[in-house]
Amino acid sequence: MAPEPLRVLLLGGTGEALALGQALEQEPGIAAVYSVAGVTRRPRLPRLPVRRGGFGGVAGLAGYLRQHGVHCLVDATHPFAAGISANAAAAARQTGTTLLAVRRPAWQPGPDEQWHRVADMAAAAQALGPQPGRVLLTIGNQEVPAFCAAPHHHYWIRCLEPPERVPPGARILFQRGPFHYADECRLLREHGIDTLVTKNAGGAATRSKLDAARDCGVRIVMVERPPDPPEAEVATEVEQALAWLRRRRPAAADPRLG
Numbered sequence: 001m002a003p004e005p006l007r008v009l010l011l012g013g014t015g016e017a018l019a020l021g022q023a024l025e026q027e028p029g030i031a032a033v034y035s036v037a038g039v040t041r042r043p044r045l046p047r048l049p050v051r052r053g054g055f056g057g058v059a060g061l062a063g064y065l066r067q068h069g070v071h072c073l074v075d076a077t078h079p080f081a082a083g084i085s086a087n088a089a090a091a092a093r094q095t096g097t098t099l100l101a102v103r104r105p106a107w108q109p110g111p112d113e114q115w116h117r118v119a120d121m122a123a124a125a126q127a128l129g130p131q132p133g134r135v136l137l138t139i140g141n142q143e144v145p146a147f148c149a150a151p152h153h154h155y156w157i158r159c160l161e162p163p164e165r166v167p168p169g170a171r172i173l174f175q176r177g178p179f180h181y182a183d184e185c186r187l188l189r190e191h192g193i194d195t196l197v198t199k200n201a202g203g204a205a206t207r208s209k210l211d212a213a214r215d216c217g218v219r220i221v222m223v224e225r226p227p228d229p230p231e232a233e234v235a236t237e238v239e240q241a242l243a244w245l246r247r248r249r250p251a252a253a254d255p256r257l258g
């Protein structure tokens with residue numbers, strides 16, 4: 001009889017989740033399902049069984065974990081997706097499911113960089129100040145409405161999906177990373193940007209905007225991350241997460257022991 005595989009629910013929505021999902025496509029002894037929120041029209045997906053849309057809060061996620069006999073829940077959502085991460089921690093606790101959070105390290109300012117660090121979008125909008133500025137927002141689409149409270153600035157908004165509400169006159173740039181240093185410098189100079197607002201997402205794919213802002217004399221307003229749920233074990237790299245899962249694979253399903 002074939003040994004029972006390690007059943008994994010992988011909460012996606014990031015490059016790390018995609019890479020881990022792709023690594024699990026061929027992984028013996030591990031049966032993973034990849035879950036996306038369903039908010040991006042054309043998400044990049046691994047060749048794994050995929051489920052889309054919310055679970056219906058903690059109770060819905062806990063029900064899914066029980067119904068599908070999930071052994072390991074891997075939260076590889078974006079560091080700013082605090083709602084699903086809190087739900088994952090609570091549902092794992094309720095059901096006794098092992099939880100791993102995959103979080104790329106936050107960016108740190110270089111020795112020649114000065115960031116204006118803020119806790120949330122309302123504080124970021126306020127940090128722009130009273131003088132009209134030329135502001136590039138690279139914060140996704142969901143929290144753009146916070147900047148309607150500071151309508152005296154000129155905004156360029158880079159995102160994948162249209163925001164619900166934008167400040168008057170804002171221009172939308174529909175662009176997907178990775179972004180390269182030279183293109184980022186060109187963008188900042190072309191529009192005479194004086195302030196960049198970004199979330200501290202971490203990762204290499206979008207780091208070049210910080211280098212470009214520093215070299216073009218553009219002020220950086222950095223929105224810091226919400227805290228991670230304390231109960232999760234954390235992997236900062238995909239390889240580390242994969243090794244963590246392999247260690248939990250039932251011995252009988254481990255090809256090295258066959």
Ligand code: NAP
Pocket residue numbers: 011012013014035036037039052053054055056057058060061076077078080081082083084085087139140142199
């Ligand atoms: P959120 O506020 O933490 O989550 C809102 C709700 O969306 C959750 O309560 C859950 O609904 C559902 N959800 C979120 N991620 C899910 C997943 N992987 N599978 C199934 N349902 C999910 O999250 P968000 O900030 O809106 O982000 C939504 C998705 O976009 C996440 O998967 C995240 O990784 C990705 N993303 C977010 C950002 C960001 O800056 N926030 C950036 C890039 C990508 P129920 O309560 O009904 O289960």
